[in-house]
Amino acid sequence: MKVRINVIVNGEKHHLEVKPNHTLVDVLREELSLTGTKKGCGSGKCGSCTVLMDGRPVNSCLILAPQADGREVVTIEGLAGREPHPLQKAFAEKGAIQCGYCAPGMILTAKALLDVNPNPQEEEIRFAIAGNLCRCTGYSKTVEAIRSCANSSRNNRPSAGRKAYA
Amino acid sequence: MRDLDVVGQSYPQIDAMEKAMGKTKFVSDLALPNMLYGRILRSPYAHARIKHIDISKAKSLTGVKAVVAYADTPGIKFGPRTEDWTILASDKVRFCGDEVAAVAAVDEDIAEGALDLIKVEYEELPMVSDPLEAMEPDVPLIHEDKPGNIAFEFKIDVGDVDEAFKNSYVIYEDRYYTNQVYQAYLEPMGAIADVDLSGRITFWVGTQIPNMMRMTYAKAMGVSPDSIRVIVPDYGGAFGAKMENNVHLVAAVLAQKAGYPVKMINTRHDDFIAGNPRVPMYIDIKLGATREGILTGKEVRVVGGAGARVVYAHAIVATACYRADSLYRFKHVRSKGYTVYTNTVPTSCFRGFGNAQMTFVLESALDTIADQLDIDPAELRIKNGIGPDEVSIHGWIINSCGLKDCISKATEAAKWQEKRQLKKPFRGIGISCCNHVSGNRAFAREFDGAGGIVRIGRDGRVTVYAGESDMGQGQKTVFAQIVAERLGVPLNLVHVAIVDTDFSPFGLGSFATRGTLMGGNGVLAAADDAFKQLADVAAEMLEANPNDIECSNEKFFVKGSPERNVPFKDVTEKATFVRYGSPVVGTGFYNPGTELPDAETKYGNISPAYPFACQVAEVEVDPDTGQIKVLNFVAAHDIGRAINPMATEGQIQGGVIQGLGWALMENMVTENGSIANPDFLDYLIPTALDSPNITPILVEPIESSGPYGAKGIGEPALNPAMSAITNAIYNATGIRIKELPVSAEKILKELKKRPK
């Protein structure tokens, strides 16, 4: 038995038939082939499946597919405009990516933080990403990357990052 | 050597942008047409006889394409080093999580559902999960042919330890325990397996050792190594864990049976209970020193829990028994190591490979001795530390050695003197050092070293092939920088292929902190060869002697006159034309000239170079709650030349935080033989909030054997971290931590024992 859902993913409307027990991460990865969203635990404990739902970061492995009905979802594939998002550049340039399995979720969490708090203090950054595990970097460079974006003028205007999906 | 352009620069990892954009396809992102999904039925018992398995119901479930049990496997005993594995359990299960049967179905839900339909009748057997208990008489045998459950014994005895102890002013003796911890890479283990018409099996698998894995799996599947191809796509971390594991082989058996590719990725739960976590060890240490603080003798007894089968635990126990002896100027050492079967998950490699366990113990013991002798712990280490161009007690030829530099730089940056002298209550500062290897001849048995291939096409695109895979540590970037430097081209011209055993050199793999030194030298030799081929063509174009040709900034020129030059791409194009389309392919290899240690004495230089480190931690302990806070952490590392300083810093920061996790948070709890906390809810690893900023310091003595002077960094980044922290706790509270991890409860309990 399947249920129909309407969901906007990265600005595109999708009408999907999904198993009601399936989670958003499975729908994204399997139905839409958006494998940028990772699955590190499947139980809400690692943050690697983080996507933005109506602008807020959620663990997509905890969202049942029907709950995504009528929502707007942004995945890592949809974050960049014509150019990579400044956070994506900063993560790469500052060495915040080693294996990179955590990166999509981490970057989207950081994006959501900067949207509401364009100039976060280090503690605020650490608090915001505390649900995103990274086993490689030790977080020093992750924090540095996010901070470097906080100081850039683009993110001082919180609307800039959202524009593409407004 | 001319000035370096590309080596020594902090480039982002060459594939970082792809990863940041979500474009990288990790193993678990891959899909093949008609691919099935596999699931494994695992034993709920730690030790039981299998009386009967009935797979018939599962087979008839719609959507199920194959169900397999032991009878469907080749039934061959195999193993990476010890042939105590079978692909699925034959007559008995030996740990909770042991592979019993498996299903491949059109989707994961169906596969999962089919597992419930497999009926297995077990007869429970008495079990043992503690390695010391497992050695006792009258304990049930886990493998009947191994009396006392002892899989391996290791022995080393050099000098006269008893005499050394007699001549000691202080002797410290104690028992330590290092617990079982989980690597917790973010992408769980797994593979896709596919079988072609000829029966040849292809694995897409995240592994550190594609070629050694191929040899092991050929044996397991009863085929020639040539009938196995291993492709290593990008994968999400490993830290030692991603070597051989039954999860891959079960996928292959299912693929054979079903006739379709099978994807088998561990759930996080399965990864916890059937991955290969760190070897837990009981370590008894006896350490002597003179009144002046010169170390006299060291004796250790190591009992390591291998779990239900030996993966690499025996080599890890051996490493614990003797590697740290070459950190100081020991003259008299004796070790005994036991690798012991238990009814728990098979344990294996985790960053540090036994040296991490022993470094914690030795550096704790040293700290105690410093205290007893009233010598500054940093001073004690400087007094005894090995130096450049020395030969250690086990015949290790220490070329470059920045140990003492590391100590002085780390203590200076951490304000060691000041903080020791003006000690505040419940604040403490601790120090720890370590040595390590860059390749381990004792482990790589047939040979050690590495080969490389550098292919340069008509358009000047350079592709590097190596056998050392990138698990996220930045191996590709380091190889690209080395090759770009040698060829004289910018980094963006150089690409590094994923490891594919059909195309790549027969590399031993990414372990033993060997990737950069061994693999790097391999690709450097190949680049050298490719360069010479291009230089011949360029020499003709420039009407010069090939030996005088140089290249930098993508231009070939005659040494001394860079103004007359030909572009790199003109030369690669010409080279392709004059060879009728054949690309320039440079090949080369590196022979480290290391020695297989003597079987009896273990004497022999096992690595071409040895990295060193000193880490200093500062902690604060809350006397009311026992909570420990790491306030400051400095990590100084002798890594030879840093090919990429930013990547090196990243390795250090990540390694230290893993060590911090081990010291303060992480513990796999076994209850009645099963792991009680197999998820990230109950098994906590450091989050951003648990992680202090780490200050890395790079100490760069140029290592003569390394590519452009480099040594390795992976494992030494972690080794000293635990004892830096526990020594700081000792300095803060006087509590000597002898068992990992430390917890607030343990500290509080100790504090309460004290008179008020």
Ligand code: FES
């Ligand atoms: S996969 Fe969703 S939180 Fe781990």
Ligand code: FES
């Ligand atoms: S970079 Fe590997 S988990 Fe974060």
